[in-house]
Amino acid sequence: MNEQYAHAVGRVRAKEPKLLDNAKIDRMAEARNAEEVLKVLGETEYSEYLASLPGIHDFDKILDQELHRVYREMRQLAPELVSIFARKFDYHNLKVLFKSQKLGEKRDDLLVRDIGNIPVDELARAVNEDDYSKLPLRMRQAGRQMSELFRLNPDPQMTDMLLEQAMYAETAESLEELASPMLKEYFTILIDLLNIKTYLRVKRANRSKEFLEQALLPGGELEVFRLVQLVEPLEVLIDRLLYSRYAKVVEEGVQTYQKTDSLTRFEKLADNFLLKQIKQAKYLTVGPEPLAGYLLAKENELKLIRIIMVGKINRLPTEEIKERLRDVYV
């Protein structure tokens, strides 16, 4: 058993009651305008950020501050676990830096600072000097490869794919070390759902089979490439997955996608499916899972607030906002 997390799990359990529950989210979604949403947020642990908020259009600042706080606190409790989830920020930053250097447009606003495992300056140095030797193994390999490929064929999509592949390969390696079946399962599902989405996108873009093969991530349970051909209609995909655990997500998500040509529904169902997986952590009392659960619950919560705020600022009807909301962890 993992007694090393005994303190951290206690901390997280005491934090969990402060997560926004369904009732709060509903009240926010039903608020008349963005100001009123912030009023509801003022009753929660977000209140401390509200005083220094210049206006409703800067609500991103609140979410950003909260994300930073959560990662900072959790990193103190379980650095090796948090580094797995913070990896996406490193790869995101590397992508932004690489593209802005190659394409010559400064996009510093897209960088996520002070929250990833590798300082942004370190990544910027690697990109500017084209020297990836000081980065972690997978990142180094991907960095060298994409810088070489970019010289031959400047295709930003190739960069995205290489970095995504490297990130999930690195994640798989850290998960081996962590030895948590639940979290391993979580990433397997995440990769499967991403691969299904990739399949749908590649199919719509009419790209080649070779392209799909490169774009799919390894490490999932489904072998999308073997499962279904690009030329086959979408019904085949639904049919082939009818007896898998993704049946509901794929059936409803893909059918809606066929009708509306939008992946929003699929993404929502996929998020809810993943959340259901991570909710198991609520019933575990030892090990790293409750910590991962809290971290992902927070990320989900921030996503919900963003959906509501963007909806309210753009004056979307309440029903439409609710349609887009995901479940909550608590």
Added chain:
Amino acid sequence: MDVGLALAILGAAVATFMAGIGSAVGIGIAGQTGAGVVSEDPDKFGLTVVLTALPGTQGIYGLIMGFLILFRVGVIGAEPMDLTIPQGLSMLFAGLPIGFVGWMSAIYQGKAVASGIQLIAKRPEEFGKAMIYGVMVETYAVFALLMSLIIYLFAPL
């Protein structure tokens, strides 16, 4: 001093150190979780500390048993007795139930109360239920103490 007396003293030692180790580990686990909760919500100290103390009883049982054995064979308070090897062994056996059961039950009780502390972190009104789960483990430490006492009282010296 003969071997018989040494065996009886070993019995006292085993009862005390094994149950003591168990209690230390059990309280350690519960204490870490408790400190985690209190660092977020200091008002819960009172509730967590009661639960955290539960795995401590095994160590006390072991200590009592150790003292009793040392009294009976006269190491404390009287002249040390001359014990045969079987007599010494029976005092050693008196120490074993609480030694072993105290050791393991305290560790598992520590885990149970750590979970109970997580429960009251979210629902302090359910303190009583969290307590019951911990106390259920305690039962077996009490049974072991009972058997240790029976052996101690009825084994002929």
